Amino acid sequence: MSRKFFGTDGIRGRTNEAPMTAEMALRVGQAAGARFLRGDHRHRVVIGKDTRLSGYMMESALVAGFTSVGMDVVMVGPMPTPAIAMLVRSMRADLGVMISASHNPFYDNGIKLFGPDGYKLSDEDEAEIEGMIEAGVELVASEKIGRARRIDDARGRYIHFAKSTFPEHLRLDGLKVVIDCAHGAAYSVAPEALWELGAETVALGVSPNGTNINDGVGSTAPKLLQERVVSEGADIGIALDGDADRVIIVDEKGTVIDGDQLMALIGVSWANSGLLCGDGIVATVMSNLGLERFLASRDLKLIRAAVGDRYVLETMRNGGYNVGGEQSGHIILSDYVTTGDGLVAALQILACLVESGKPASELLRQFEPLPQLLKNVRFDGGQPLEATSVKAAIADGESRLNGTGRILIRKSGTEPLIRVMAEGEDEKLVHEVVDSICDAVKAA
Structure with a gap:
């Protein structure tokens, strides 16, 4: 489904440049608020943010948007994204908003939306909100304007x-x-x-x-x-x-330990304790082939989803799995959370560390990953992946790997980047294949 404003994780961009402007935040508040006005109860939205300078500006604009369509606003200040998902449910709110650009530099910002169930909005909801942003929404009468308040105990x-x-x-x-x-x-x-x-x-x-x-x-x-x-x-x-x-x-x-190793540890630990659902875990197409082989050796499955924790979660919910995540470190433990939660995942790793009595270097190296290389190529527009030269480079790379590895090429959903990844048994060959495709993309 093609979307104009929303990417794989909400709306994101450089602050004060389209689409990440205060005007857009106002319109998002109005459209999302109107979309989730259902029933005759007092409607409520929870808004959190990270520590970016622009968070104040975006927060104020969102508050104006939500209150103008009759929604009450609760502001909780700087809080982790998963905390907003949790608070939406515990406060019986109709909507949650996180103002953040995640791992991006301070000059970027973003808007992530959660429904009343604490889950990120579906593609269909986001598409409907986009339509309402462009068409505009009806504002409420002056006596029905929403109220805004801050709460101080959200961190606790x-x-x-x-x-x-x-x-x-x-x-x-x-x-x-x-x-x-x-x-x-x-x-x-x-x-x-x-x-x-x-x-x-x-x-x-x-x-x-x-x-x-x-x-x-x-x-x-x-x-x-x-x-x-x-x-x-x-x-x-x-x-x-x-x-x-x-x-x-x-x-x-x-030594840095990535999300693949962490998911392997949690998955096997939960399986041994009888806590793992579905006899497997969900990861993305980016996760290392070594993870898949490791799980298979323990009669566990690796189910691959599209890149983005929302798609991991969708696959988990559809298949009844309770452990999933991404190599980048988004880990979803759905017994506890409705989205990736770095602190909750870390606490599970610490629990394994305490119970094992082993040093982290021994415990966390669950499998030997295959040589894998990911490079990003920035582009300014156009469709470089449609170029004949790029398609030829990809085909040549697949031929050279000859079934001993795999290639994955995709556009980033949050930045103007083409991500080129390859993995296989031969590290030198993997590097050559990735470099060749990157060169072709740059030339295109």
């Missing part, structure tokens, strides 16, 4: 919820954890939750100033975390992204 509610997902018989006493919050939405809640569970915490990326979110910190820039884990003699490091819906782990030796 989320911390309590996150801790409730950690096994009651375990504690983190004696464990030294370095937590990197990317100067983002979890800068307060994540270190607090770990400390309350007994961990000795060293916190990085917890001093947001509006422009430093994801700047040399967080799950997409783990170098500082790697260094601090080693220098502090910590047992493990945890890196969240700007809105804390993804997690990357660093072992005690400073």
Whole structure:
């Protein structure tokens, strides 16, 4: 389904440039609010944000939009994306909004929408909202304008919820954890939750100033975390992204562990405990072939979905699976959450670490990944993947891999990038294939 404003994870772009303007935020508030006005009860929307400077502007515009169509607004301030999904359900709200561009730099921002069930909106809902944005909506009479208020205890509610997902018989006493919050939405809640569970915490990326979110910190820039884990003699490091819906782990030796290894650990642990549903886990087409082989060796399945945690979740719900995620660190544990939750996933990893008594470097290396390479090629427009030269380069790469690996080419749903990925038994060949296709895309 072609959409004009929404990508794979809401609306996203550079702030003060279309579509990420205050005017657009106002129209989104009006359209989404009107779309979810159902019944004669007082309608409510929960709005959270990360720590970007533009969050104040976008929040104000959204509040104006929602109240103008008769919806009451509850603002909770900087909070992780999964916290908004949780609060929508616990507060019996009709809609939830997260203002965030996730792992992007501070000058970008985005709008993610959640329905009353705490799940991200369907493609059909987003398409309908897009139509209402362009057509305009009817505003309510002055006496029916919604009210707006802030609540101060949302962080405590989320911390309590996150801790409730950690096994009651375990504690983190004696464990030294370095937590990197990317100067983002979890800068307060994540270190607090770990400390309350007994961990000795060293916190990085917890001093947001509006422009430093994801700047040399967080799950997409783990170098500082790697260094601090080693220098502090910590047992493990945890890196969240700007809105804390993804997690990357660093072992005690400073090695980065990606989402594939984390899903393998949680999946097998839950299977051994009788908690895993569906005899398998859901990942995306980007996940390593080594994960698939590892699960098969334990009589478990890997079900692949399109890229984007919303599509992972859709596949999980349709198939009755309760563990899924992405190599990038979006991990969905649907027994607890309706979207990716970096802190909740990290707590499951910490539970495995405590119970095993093993060092993280031994526990977290569940399988040997096949050589895999992903490169991004930025483009300014057009359809480079339709070029004959690009198609020929892809066909040549597939022929050279000759059934020993695979190639995946796709457009990013959040940035103007072509993502080129290949994996196979021969690392040198994988690099040659990716470079050849990237060169063709650049030339096109």
